[in-house]
Amino acid sequence: AAGVIQSPRHLIKEKRETATLKCYPIPRHDTVYWYQQGPGQDPQFLISFYEKMQSDKGSIPDRFSAQQFSDYHSELNMSSLELGDSALYFCASSNRDRDYEQYFGPGTRLTVT
Amino acid sequence: RKEVEQDPGPFNVPEGATVAFNCTYSNSASQSFFWYRQDCRKEPKLLMSVYSSGNEDGRFTAQLNRASQYISLLIRDSKLSDSATYLCVVNEGDSSYKLIFGSGTRLLVRP
Numbered sequence: 079a080a081g082v083i084q085s086p087r088h089l090i091k092e093k094r095e096t097a098t099l100k101c102y103p104i105p106r107h108d109t110v111y112w113y114q115q116g117p118g119q120d121p122q123f124l125i126s127f128y129e130k131m132q133s134d135k136g137s138i139p140d141r142f143s144a145q146q147f148s149d150y151h152s153e154l155n156m157s158s159l160e161l162g163d164s165a166l167y168f169c170a171s172s173n174r175d176r177d178y179e180q181y182f183g184p185g186t187r188l189t190v191t
Numbered sequence: 192r193k194e195v196e197q198d199p200g201p202f203n204v205p206e207g208a209t210v211a212f213n214c215t216y217s218n219s220a221s222q223s224f225f226w227y228r229q230d231c232r233k234e235p236k237l238l239m240s241v242y243s244s245g246n247e248d249g250r251f252t253a254q255l256n257r258a259s260q261y262i263s264l265l266i267r268d269s270k271l272s273d274s275a276t277y278l279c280v281v282n283e284g285d286s287s288y289k290l291i292f293g294s295g296t297r298l299l300v301r302p
Contacts, residue, residue, distance in 0.1 A: 109288065111288070111289075113290075120278075120292040120293065120294050120295070121235065121290075122292075123289045123290060123291075126288060126289070128288075133288065134287065134289050136289060166232070168234055178223040178282055178288055179225070179237055180237070180288075180290060181237060182234040182235050182236070182237075184234050185233075187232075
């Protein structure tokens with residue numbers, strides 16, 4: 079079965095640079111979520127989109143922004159990167175008819191040096 | 192106090208053993224409950240949703256007690272491949288799709 083696709087899988091950036099992470103949800107899923115998992119931490123919810131509109135917002139820094147496009151893929155834009163932004167960034171998708179079940183992509187490992 | 196609390200383990204059990212994980216959550220408005228497993232440096236994978244009536248999927252049984260705000264996962268006949276971290280997950284509150292993760296319980300199944 080098709081899964082959530084994320085790109086790139088690994089990314090190395092320097093402080094103050096920008097990064098763009100992409101997420102392609104499972105076909106026919108209408109909602110996309112972004113999570114950040116720091117080393118030894120739980121995944122923390124950042125933001126979500128339903129039918130291309132922002133539906134929920136968590137602990138996302140003002141330096142980050144995200145959007146969902148007409149083909150339902152989503153991009154997380156990160157600017158003025160800091161060392162503390164180094165983490166695994168997961169995208170998940172769901173279909174609102176399926177009891178909130180969220181399926182996660184393999185993640186993008188971001189390292190800020 | 193964390194919103195979702197789990198015993199961090201690790202639980203070290205022999206193959207074939209039965210092991211139980213427990214979890215408590217603090218937000219009584221939470222409506223959706225899940226168990227995910229996460230292997231080292233990989234994505235969380237949905238193991239099962241948890242319903243008030245309890246549900247079973249092969250060797251895995253999940254229970255929910257809303258009055259006590261308590262969730263459990265029972266794994267019977269443990270396999271080596273069950274070794275992973277098991278995450279208790281709830282939604283933030285009524286109508287919210289934001290998931291709150293516990294810190295996970297690590298399971299090691301030995302031969």
